[in-house]
Amino acid sequence: xxxxxxxxxxxxxxxxxNSTLRCNFSDSVNNLQWFHQNPWGQLINLFYIPSGTKQNxxxxxxxxxxxxxxxxxxxxxxxxxxxVYFCAVDxxxxxxxxxxxxxxxxxxxxx
Amino acid sequence: DAGVTQSPTHLIKTRGQHVTLRCSPISGHKSVSWYQQxxxxxxxxxxxxxxKEERGRGNFPDRFSARQFPNYSxxxxxxxxxxxxxxxxxxxxxxxxNTEAFFGQGTRLTVV
Numbered sequence: 001x002x003x004x005x006x007x008x009x010x011x012x013x014x015x016x017x018n019s020t021l022r023c024n025f026s027d028s029v030n031n032l033q034w035f036h037q038n039p040w041g042q043l044i045n046l047f048y049i050p051s052g053t054k055q056n057x058x059x060x061x062x063x064x065x066x067x068x069x070x071x072x073x074x075x076x077x078x079x080x081x082x083x084v085y086f087c088a089v090d091x092x093x094x095x096x097x098x099x100x101x102x103x104x105x106x107x108x109x110x111x
Numbered sequence: 112d113a114g115v116t117q118s119p120t121h122l123i124k125t126r127g128q129h130v131t132l133r134c135s136p137i138s139g140h141k142s143v144s145w146y147q148q149x150x151x152x153x154x155x156x157x158x159x160x161x162x163k164e165e166r167g168r169g170n171f172p173d174r175f176s177a178r179q180f181p182n183y184s185x186x187x188x189x190x191x192x193x194x195x196x197x198x199x200x201x202x203x204x205x206x207x208x209n210t211e212a213f214f215g216q217g218t219r220l221t222v223v
Contacts, residue, residue, distance in 0.1 A: 030209055041148075041199050041217045048211040086153055090209060097144055097208055098167045101153030 023087030115215035136204030
Protein backbone atom coordinates (compact mmCIF):
# COMPACT_ATOMS: atom_id res chain seq x y z
CA UNK A 1 0.00 0.00 0.00
CA UNK A 2 0.89 3.65 -0.16
CA UNK A 3 3.55 4.87 2.28
CA UNK A 4 3.46 8.33 3.87
CA UNK A 5 6.43 9.89 5.60
CA UNK A 6 6.53 13.14 7.52
CA UNK A 7 9.50 15.20 8.64
CA UNK A 8 10.69 16.31 11.03
CA UNK A 9 9.09 14.06 13.66
CA UNK A 10 9.51 16.73 16.33
CA UNK A 11 10.00 20.47 16.12
CA UNK A 12 10.53 23.03 18.86
CA UNK A 13 10.24 26.72 18.01
CA UNK A 14 10.24 30.05 19.73
CA UNK A 15 7.10 32.11 19.28
CA UNK A 16 7.38 34.17 16.11
CA UNK A 17 9.57 31.72 14.20
CA ASN A 18 8.70 30.18 10.84
CA SER A 19 8.67 26.47 10.01
CA THR A 20 8.23 24.03 7.14
CA LEU A 21 6.73 20.58 7.56
CA ARG A 22 7.16 17.99 4.82
CA CYS A 23 5.05 15.05 3.67
CA ASN A 24 6.33 12.49 1.16
CA PHE A 25 4.10 9.82 -0.36
CA SER A 26 4.94 6.80 -2.44
CA ASP A 27 2.13 6.70 -5.03
CA SER A 28 -0.24 8.92 -7.00
CA VAL A 29 -3.02 10.42 -4.88
CA ASN A 30 -6.41 11.97 -5.55
CA ASN A 31 -6.76 13.62 -2.19
CA LEU A 32 -4.29 15.09 0.28
CA GLN A 33 -5.23 16.89 3.45
CA TRP A 34 -3.28 18.51 6.27
CA PHE A 35 -4.71 18.36 9.79
CA HIS A 36 -3.80 19.81 13.17
CA GLN A 37 -4.70 17.55 16.08
CA ASN A 38 -5.51 19.53 19.17
CA PRO A 39 -4.75 18.32 22.73
CA TRP A 40 -8.28 16.90 23.00
CA GLY A 41 -7.76 14.72 19.94
CA GLN A 42 -9.87 16.50 17.37
CA LEU A 43 -8.45 16.72 13.86
CA ILE A 44 -8.81 20.25 12.58
CA ASN A 45 -8.82 20.72 8.81
CA LEU A 46 -6.02 22.95 7.58
CA PHE A 47 -5.89 22.32 3.84
CA TYR A 48 -7.49 20.12 1.20
CA ILE A 49 -4.69 20.24 -1.36
CA PRO A 50 -4.21 17.34 -3.82
CA SER A 51 -2.15 19.72 -5.96
CA GLY A 52 -1.13 23.36 -6.16
CA THR A 53 -0.70 26.03 -3.51
CA LYS A 54 -3.13 27.47 -0.98
CA GLN A 55 -2.86 30.05 1.76
CA ASN A 56 -4.93 30.68 4.86
CA UNK A 57 -3.64 33.44 7.08
CA UNK A 58 -0.27 32.49 8.55
CA UNK A 59 -0.47 29.01 7.04
CA UNK A 60 0.16 27.95 3.49
CA UNK A 61 0.62 24.63 1.73
CA UNK A 62 2.04 23.38 -1.54
CA UNK A 63 1.59 19.95 -3.09
CA UNK A 64 3.74 18.85 -6.04
CA UNK A 65 1.82 15.75 -7.05
CA UNK A 66 4.24 14.75 -9.83
CA UNK A 67 7.09 14.64 -7.31
CA UNK A 68 4.94 13.13 -4.56
CA UNK A 69 5.41 15.59 -1.75
CA UNK A 70 3.57 18.33 0.09
CA UNK A 71 4.83 21.14 2.31
CA UNK A 72 3.06 23.00 5.09
CA UNK A 73 4.43 26.41 6.01
CA UNK A 74 3.71 28.07 9.32
CA UNK A 75 4.81 31.67 9.66
CA UNK A 76 5.05 33.80 12.82
CA UNK A 77 4.21 30.77 14.96
CA UNK A 78 2.11 31.15 18.09
CA UNK A 79 1.82 28.94 21.17
CA UNK A 80 -1.63 27.91 19.98
CA UNK A 81 0.02 26.30 16.93
CA UNK A 82 1.42 23.60 19.21
CA UNK A 83 0.18 20.08 18.61
CA VAL A 84 0.57 17.29 16.09
CA TYR A 85 0.31 17.95 12.37
CA PHE A 86 -0.78 15.09 10.15
CA CYS A 87 -0.66 14.67 6.42
CA ALA A 88 -3.23 12.21 5.03
CA VAL A 89 -3.45 10.90 1.48
CA ASP A 90 -6.02 8.96 -0.48
CA UNK A 91 -4.84 6.86 -3.41
CA UNK A 92 -5.74 7.78 -6.98
CA UNK A 93 -7.31 4.45 -7.91
CA UNK A 94 -9.15 4.00 -4.64
CA UNK A 95 -12.87 3.48 -5.03
CA UNK A 96 -13.70 5.35 -1.90
CA UNK A 97 -12.09 7.40 0.81
CA UNK A 98 -9.36 5.50 2.58
CA UNK A 99 -6.94 7.91 4.13
CA UNK A 100 -3.43 6.78 4.92
CA UNK A 101 -1.99 9.06 7.57
CA UNK A 102 1.64 9.89 8.09
CA UNK A 103 3.17 9.48 11.57
CA UNK A 104 2.79 13.21 12.25
CA UNK A 105 5.05 16.10 13.22
CA UNK A 106 4.83 17.17 16.86
CA UNK A 107 5.26 20.94 17.06
CA UNK A 108 5.97 22.76 20.30
CA UNK A 109 5.96 26.57 20.22
CA UNK A 110 7.55 28.14 23.27
CA UNK A 111 6.58 31.61 24.57
CA ASP B 112 -24.14 24.24 10.83
CA ALA B 113 -23.20 21.40 13.13
CA GLY B 114 -20.02 19.55 12.38
CA VAL B 115 -19.49 15.82 12.67
CA THR B 116 -20.75 14.66 16.05
CA GLN B 117 -19.75 11.49 17.85
CA SER B 118 -21.12 9.83 20.94
CA PRO B 119 -20.20 9.04 23.56
CA THR B 120 -17.07 11.13 24.05
CA HIS B 121 -15.55 8.76 26.59
CA LEU B 122 -16.26 5.14 27.40
CA ILE B 123 -14.80 2.52 29.73
CA LYS B 124 -15.51 -1.14 29.00
CA THR B 125 -14.33 -4.48 30.34
CA ARG B 126 -12.50 -7.09 28.25
CA GLY B 127 -14.93 -9.32 26.41
CA GLN B 128 -17.74 -6.77 26.31
CA HIS B 129 -19.33 -5.24 23.25
CA VAL B 130 -19.35 -1.52 22.38
CA THR B 131 -21.30 0.65 19.94
CA LEU B 132 -20.00 4.04 18.85
CA ARG B 133 -22.16 6.53 16.97
CA CYS B 134 -21.48 9.20 14.39
CA SER B 135 -23.68 11.86 12.80
CA PRO B 136 -22.19 13.36 9.64
CA ILE B 137 -22.43 16.94 8.51
CA SER B 138 -25.85 17.59 7.01
CA GLY B 139 -25.86 16.57 3.33
CA HIS B 140 -22.73 14.42 3.57
CA LYS B 141 -23.24 10.90 2.26
CA SER B 142 -19.90 9.31 3.12
CA VAL B 143 -18.81 8.25 6.61
CA SER B 144 -15.47 6.71 7.50
CA TRP B 145 -14.13 5.30 10.76
CA TYR B 146 -10.56 5.43 12.03
CA GLN B 147 -8.74 4.08 15.08
CA GLN B 148 -5.92 6.08 16.63
CA UNK B 149 -3.76 4.50 19.30
CA UNK B 150 -1.55 6.68 21.45
CA UNK B 151 1.43 8.13 19.62
CA UNK B 152 0.37 7.04 16.13
CA UNK B 153 -1.61 8.39 13.21
CA UNK B 154 -5.19 7.26 12.67
CA UNK B 155 -5.73 3.89 10.93
CA UNK B 156 -8.61 3.35 8.50
CA UNK B 157 -11.30 0.88 9.62
CA UNK B 158 -14.35 1.33 7.33
CA UNK B 159 -15.93 3.59 4.80
CA UNK B 160 -19.65 3.72 4.03
CA UNK B 161 -21.20 5.60 1.16
CA UNK B 162 -24.91 5.64 0.38
CA LYS B 163 -25.43 3.00 3.08
CA GLU B 164 -23.07 0.49 1.49
CA GLU B 165 -19.63 -0.56 2.67
CA ARG B 166 -17.09 0.85 0.23
CA GLY B 167 -13.86 0.08 2.00
CA ARG B 168 -12.48 -1.97 4.86
CA GLY B 169 -9.11 -1.69 6.56
CA ASN B 170 -7.01 -4.41 8.10
CA PHE B 171 -9.13 -5.02 11.20
CA PRO B 172 -10.55 -8.30 12.54
CA ASP B 173 -14.15 -9.39 12.05
CA ARG B 174 -14.90 -8.27 15.61
CA PHE B 175 -15.22 -4.82 14.06
CA SER B 176 -18.37 -4.07 12.09
CA ALA B 177 -20.28 -0.98 11.04
CA ARG B 178 -23.38 0.19 9.28
CA GLN B 179 -24.86 3.36 7.85
CA PHE B 180 -28.49 4.31 8.29
CA PRO B 181 -30.92 5.96 5.82
CA ASN B 182 -30.18 9.36 7.43
CA TYR B 183 -26.44 8.71 6.76
CA SER B 184 -25.53 8.42 10.43
CA UNK B 185 -23.33 5.47 11.29
CA UNK B 186 -22.50 3.01 14.03
CA UNK B 187 -19.23 1.20 14.69
CA UNK B 188 -19.55 -2.01 16.67
CA UNK B 189 -16.73 -3.89 18.33
CA UNK B 190 -17.31 -7.32 19.86
CA UNK B 191 -15.23 -9.25 22.39
CA UNK B 192 -13.19 -6.23 23.38
CA UNK B 193 -9.46 -6.63 23.95
CA UNK B 194 -7.13 -4.37 25.91
CA UNK B 195 -5.53 -3.43 22.59
CA UNK B 196 -8.80 -1.93 21.38
CA UNK B 197 -8.23 0.98 23.73
CA UNK B 198 -7.90 3.97 21.43
CA UNK B 199 -9.45 7.14 20.11
CA UNK B 200 -12.07 6.28 17.49
CA UNK B 201 -12.60 8.98 14.90
CA UNK B 202 -15.42 9.42 12.44
CA UNK B 203 -15.09 11.48 9.26
CA UNK B 204 -17.74 12.63 6.84
CA UNK B 205 -17.48 13.93 3.31
CA UNK B 206 -19.95 15.08 0.71
CA UNK B 207 -18.95 12.40 -1.78
CA UNK B 208 -16.52 9.49 -1.69
CA ASN B 209 -13.35 11.40 -2.58
CA THR B 210 -14.03 14.95 -1.43
CA GLU B 211 -12.70 16.87 1.57
CA ALA B 212 -13.19 14.99 4.82
CA PHE B 213 -14.14 16.50 8.17
CA PHE B 214 -13.56 14.71 11.46
CA GLY B 215 -15.56 14.53 14.66
CA GLN B 216 -14.10 15.02 18.12
CA GLY B 217 -13.70 11.28 18.60
CA THR B 218 -14.71 8.69 21.17
CA ARG B 219 -12.01 7.72 23.62
CA LEU B 220 -12.47 4.03 24.47
CA THR B 221 -10.66 2.45 27.39
CA VAL B 222 -10.80 -1.32 27.82
CA VAL B 223 -9.88 -2.58 31.29
